[in-house]
Amino acid sequence: MKKTGAEIFLESLIKEGVDTIFGYPGGVVLPIYDALYKSPLRHILVRHEQGAVHMADGYARATGRPGVVLVTSGPGATNTVTGIATAYMDSVPVVVFTGQVPTTLIGNDAFQEADIVGITRPCTKHNFLVKDINDLTRIIKEAFYIATTGRPGPVLVDLPKDVLSAEAEFAYPEGVNIPGYQPTYKGHAGQITRAMELILTSKRPVIYAGGGVVSSNAAVELTQLARKLDIPVTTTLMGLGGFPGTDPLFMGMLGMHGTYAANMAVTNTDCLIAVGARFDDRVAGNIDEFAPYAKIIHIDIDPTSISKNVAVDIPIVGDVKSVLREFLKLPRAATGLKAFKKGVTDWHGQISEWRRTHTLTVKQDMKGRIKPQYVIERIYKITGGDAVISTEVGQNQMWTSQFFRFASPRTLLTSGGLGTMGYGFPAAIGAQVAFPDKTVIDIAGDGSIQMNIQEMATAVQEKLPVKVAILNNRFLGMVRQWQEFFYDKRYSYTCIGNRPDFVKLAEAYGAVGLRATKPSEVDGVIKKALKVKDRPVLMDFVVDAAENVYPMVPSGQPLSKMLLV
Amino acid sequence: MRHTISVLVTNEFGVLSRIAGLFSGRGFNIESLCVAETSDELVSRMTIVTSGDDRIIEQITKQLNKLINVIKVHDLTGEEYINRELALIKVNSTAETRAEILGIVDIFRAKVVDVSPRTYTVEITGDEEKIRAITELLKPFGVKEIAKTGRIAMARSLKVK
Ligand SMILES: Cc1ncc(C[n+]2csc(CCOP(=O)(O)OP(=O)(O)O)c2C)c(N)n1
Numbered sequence: 001m002k003k004t005g006a007e008i009f010l011e012s013l014i015k016e017g018v019d020t021i022f023g024y025p026g027g028v029v030l031p032i033y034d035a036l037y038k039s040p041l042r043h044i045l046v047r048h049e050q051g052a053v054h055m056a057d058g059y060a061r062a063t064g065r066p067g068v069v070l071v072t073s074g075p076g077a078t079n080t081v082t083g084i085a086t087a088y089m090d091s092v093p094v095v096v097f098t099g100q101v102p103t104t105l106i107g108n109d110a111f112q113e114a115d116i117v118g119i120t121r122p123c124t125k126h127n128f129l130v131k132d133i134n135d136l137t138r139i140i141k142e143a144f145y146i147a148t149t150g151r152p153g154p155v156l157v158d159l160p161k162d163v164l165s166a167e168a169e170f171a172y173p174e175g176v177n178i179p180g181y182q183p184t185y186k187g188h189a190g191q192i193t194r195a196m197e198l199i200l201t202s203k204r205p206v207i208y209a210g211g212g213v214v215s216s217n218a219a220v221e222l223t224q225l226a227r228k229l230d231i232p233v234t235t236t237l238m239g240l241g242g243f244p245g246t247d248p249l250f251m252g253m254l255g256m257h258g259t260y261a262a263n264m265a266v267t268n269t270d271c272l273i274a275v276g277a278r279f280d281d282r283v284a285g286n287i288d289e290f291a292p293y294a295k296i297i298h299i300d301i302d303p304t305s306i307s308k309n310v311a312v313d314i315p316i317v318g319d320v321k322s323v324l325r326e327f328l329k330l331p332r333a334a335t336g337l338k339a340f341k342k343g344v345t346d347w348h349g350q351i352s353e354w355r356r357t358h359t360l361t362v363k364q365d366m367k368g369r370i371k372p373q374y375v376i377e378r379i380y381k382i383t384g385g386d387a388v389i390s391t392e393v394g395q396n397q398m399w400t401s402q403f404f405r406f407a408s409p410r411t412l413l414t415s416g417g418l419g420t421m422g423y424g425f426p427a428a429i430g431a432q433v434a435f436p437d438k439t440v441i442d443i444a445g446d447g448s449i450q451m452n453i454q455e456m457a458t459a460v461q462e463k464l465p466v467k468v469a470i471l472n473n474r475f476l477g478m479v480r481q482w483q484e485f486f487y488d489k490r491y492s493y494t495c496i497g498n499r500p501d502f503v504k505l506a507e508a509y510g511a512v513g514l515r516a517t518k519p520s521e522v523d524g525v526i527k528k529a530l531k532v533k534d535r536p537v538l539m540d541f542v543v544d545a546a547e548n549v550y551p552m553v554p555s556g557q558p559l560s561k562m563l564l565v
Numbered sequence: 566m567r568h569t570i571s572v573l574v575t576n577e578f579g580v581l582s583r584i585a586g587l588f589s590g591r592g593f594n595i596e597s598l599c600v601a602e603t604s605d606e607l608v609s610r611m612t613i614v615t616s617g618d619d620r621i622i623e624q625i626t627k628q629l630n631k632l633i634n635v636i637k638v639h640d641l642t643g644e645e646y647i648n649r650e651l652a653l654i655k656v657n658s659t660a661e662t663r664a665e666i667l668g669i670v671d672i673f674r675a676k677v678v679d680v681s682p683r684t685y686t687v688e689i690t691g692d693e694e695k696i697r698a699i700t701e702l703l704k705p706f707g708v709k710e711i712a713k714t715g716r717i718a719m720a721r722s723l724k725v726k
Contacts, residue, residue: 121583122590126633129579146633180575180636304627307620 005133005164006031009097010039012140015172018068020044020059020433022052026072027112028099028161044433044462047454049076051426053083053154054452056094058427061413062388063434064217066093066147073099074112077158078119082420084154085123089417090238091215093152095143102162103131117158125153133166138173145176150183151302152215183301187318192326195273195297195314200336202271202295204347205231208254211238211416212276212300212320219243219409221324222275228328230341231273232351234262236283237401238416239276245405246385251351252360255283256553257398260358263551263559265351266291274298276320279309280417289558299323358551358564360402366519369544372396372471375522376403376443379469382526387439388431390414390424392448394478396471398549400443422451425468429459432466439530441467447476447496456509459536467529468538473545474498481548485563498542506538515540567596568622568642569718572611572629576602580634584611587632593617593625597715608636612648612717641718648718652696653678654687657707666706673699684709 003011009032013021020042025033036043046052049071056067071080077098087094101110117129126146128139139157147155199205213222213235219242226233226249233243234254243250252259254266266272272294277283284290287309298305298312299320306315316323364374376399379387389404390413391397397414406412413431415423428442442449449470459466471477476494483491506513512532516525522541529537551562574580581600588595596614603610615625622640629638641648658666663685670677670687673695679686689699693716700708 117579118582121579121586178633181633302631304624304631308624 001169002167003170004031004035005136005159005166005168006035008133008136008168008170009140009159009164010035010041011170012137012172013041013068016140016144017065021068021070022046022055022059022430023070024049024052024072024076026076026099028073028101029070029159029164031161031164032070032099043070044458046426047457048452049079050083050422051429051452051455051458053080053087053094053096054420054423054426055430055433055455056096057083057087057092057423058390058413058430059434060087060092060094060430061427062410062431064410066095066144067430069094069096071096071098072112073101073116074114077114077116081119081123084120084156086415086418086420086423087154088123088125090211090415091152092154093147094154095147096154096156098156098158099164100129100158100160103160104162106160116156120156123154124156125151127156127158129158130160130163133163133168136163136168137171141173142176142178146178146181150181151212184303184317185301185319185322187299187316187323187326189326191314191316192323193330195316196327196330198295198297198314199229199231199271199273200340203343204269205229205271205273205344206265206269207231207233207243207273207275208235208266208277209233209239209242209275210236210277211242213239213242214409216276216301216320217409218276218321218324221321221328223247225324225327229337230344230348232265232348234258234266236277236280236416237397237414240401240412241406241409242276244407246407251355253401254559256285256555257402257549257551258553258559259360259402260551260562260564261351261354263553263562264354267558267560268350269294272296274300275324276300278305281309284309284559285553285561286556286558362403364519368519370516370519370522370541372473372541372543372547373399373403374519375469375471375541375543376400378522379441379443379526380404382523382530383439383441387411387441388413388428388435390428390431390440390442392424392442392444393419393421394445394448394476395473395481395547395549396443396445396448396477398478399471402549421445421448425449425452426455428466428468429455429464432459432464433462436464439467441469444468444470445477446470446472446474446502453505456506456511456536456538460510463534464536465533466536468536469526470502470538470540471543472498472502472540473543473547475545477545478549484548485552486554502538502540506536511536511538513538513540515542517542566618566622566642567614567616568640569646569648569716570613570615570626570629571639571641571718571720572613572635573603573637574609574611575634575636576607576609577634580609583632583634584613584629587628588615591624591628593621599715599717612715614716639720641720645721646718647721648692648716649690650693650696650714650716651688651690652700652711652713654689654700654703654708655684655710656687656703657683657709658685659683662706666703669699669702675699
């Protein structure tokens with residue numbers, strides 16, 4: 001029996017194991033929406049297409065499964081671009097389906113036509129325009145395959161309206177055949193042995209782990225290796241949760257707002273083991289002075305990440321999980337393990353010393369203003385760390401990375417690469433859709449939250465108990481901080497006042513609004529929020545606007561040049 | 566240093582723009598780029614001439630490889646390979662200079678492919694050096710126009726299809 005392109009599309013999603021679509025309708029995708037009317041697929045109706053992509057992204061980061069988006073052509077499609085670029089920079093598997101004008105009209109400046117394939121070429125892992133209904137299932141299969149394998153990333157599929165209404169037999173392909181796409185999973189055995197030898201001869205080793213550990217589900221292997229060899233670990237923002245934040249070997253995040261211990265350790269290490277990380281400038285500071293005494297081992301699935309920013313001594317291209325498993329097989333055979341562990345005791349002593357002298361602490365005067373860091377610390381304590389946390393961008397993001405101890409992977413959703421304000425709230429919604437019973441909290445700034453606040457309506461409609469904790473400092477805080485440090489306190493256009501009234505705003509949407517203005521009210525607000533199970537809660541924490549994020553390595557400086565409180 | 570990179574890609578719409586976008590987006594330069602179908606109609610060959618230090622060239626080849634439509638990347642530089650360009654050169658010619666121009670054309674094994682009362686159009690195939698040499702020799706007569714293809718190249722061994 002023949003089916004329409006729209007029906008084939010939905011059947012294909014089911015074959016891919018998709019259960020939820022984040023979408024927004026419009027003219028050219030009406031055939032799909034009509035077919036959705038009687039489909040078992042869950043469709044979350046967003047309020048802005050950017051929100052749809054961030055939700056799919058949050059869903060994907062939290063579950064490890066691809067997130068799916070469906071939008072219309074033209075403005076619907078262009079509204080997805082920030083979401084796609086966000087997913088691209090953080091290697092998140094999202095598949096975005098955009099409607100397109102009929103093939104006969106493409107190139108005619110037709111109503112709601114946009115060359116979305118052209119626009120998103122540089123910010124997708126790959127994209128497709130389906131010109132013939134007979135290619136539809138193959139392309140959908142390839143889209144999911146490309147998005148989820150190798151280094152994951154967003155893929156866009158553009159669906160012209162005539163393809164959606166044409167008819168064909170439905171046959172979903174078993175596999176794919178893409179000659180130009182064969183990711184390397186298995187690391188080179190010789191390189192792995194060489195790397196292990198190098199590690200065992202080092203005196204001051206450090207593991208520097210990135211988002212690749214999380215996306216390849218290698219947290220267990222990384223933890224085993226670090227514990228087995230007794231090597232201290234630091235992670236990037238994207239790597240948080242990839243190694244237990246509560247482990248004694250964990251030094252905290254490195255980089256611009258990294259901990260003193262992590263940055264000093266990386267500066268002094270003689271053997272840096274980079275795992276699924278890419279030496280981003282926010283991590284490395286002045287790249288020429290990054291890890292100056294170290295021999296560098298770099299494990300990454302993406303060959304272009306290796307030797308892009310820094311010269312690497314032992315590159316290992318492969319899937320982090322599979323490579324780490326090979327490492328784990330080695331030390332038993334290696335004789336030097338005992339001597340190695342003895343040799344690194346001084347190093348551990350040094351790191352403990354750095355830790356002891358520079359601990360991240362919250363100094364909350366219970367009679368003073370609420371410190372933003374205190375709010376995060378209390379959220380951590382009251383939830384027992386058992387929550388999925390998303391962040392917006394700015395100070396809220398950095399404080400979260402410093403004061404929430406992420407014990408397991410896929411519990412932090414944050415826009416690391418693109419730094420997209422407005423990401424956190426829809427991402428939290430996406431995660432809550434995937435895990436209705438988990439506590440999901442967006443830690444937000446009063447600036448960022450206003451970038452996708454319209455999704456409150458989505459969360460209310462879906463009865464999602466997602467929480468938002470606004471660290472309300474009446475400023476675009478992180479930018480204000482830069483102005484304070486580097487522009488002589490000229491606070492040019494960073495004050496955003498204390499509008500709107502977030503409690504009333506939440507109530508206007510049908511959500512719960514709560515506010516704390518004194519430190520003593522913080523716990524009560526958090527506990528009250530956690531009790532709400534049938535609708536979103538927005539917590540407005542009116543915090544001290546003068547707080548800055550420390551330590552801070554000024555842009556372009558070496559990591560050892562930290563500004564400390 | 567200059568590198569000649571031969572790239573096999575799937576013969577589909579949009580592929581050229583992916584490659585061009587990669588170069589412009591990452592600030593790599595393209596000196597020339599030639600593309601045409603191979604013996605397999607599903608596959609095209611691009612010959613790209615680019616320049617940069619070793620690190621940049623390494624990035625270029627890796628980034629090219631990363632594109633889904635790229636089947637194979639082969640940096641020919643430092644290997645035995647044949648490379649050719651084709652140029653059409655329109656040069657002024659008069660009764661007095663014709664014989665001399667034809668002499669030059671002959672020496673270079675070029676061809677006159679179009680004649681008008683005042684011009685010759687010369688077709689020449691060869692490597693860059695040869696084309697530069699003939700251009701220099703024709704200049705004194707007054708070169709009115711030049712059209713050149715970029716470089717196409719092929720390894721001497723059978724390594725590249
Ligand atoms: C979409 C977008 N626009 C601009 C920026 C630049 N930017 C980075 S942090 C920041 C301030 C964020 O303010 P807020 O959300 O209130 O968070 P705070 O730093 O105060 O915690 C801005 C404007 C950005 N990251 N994203």
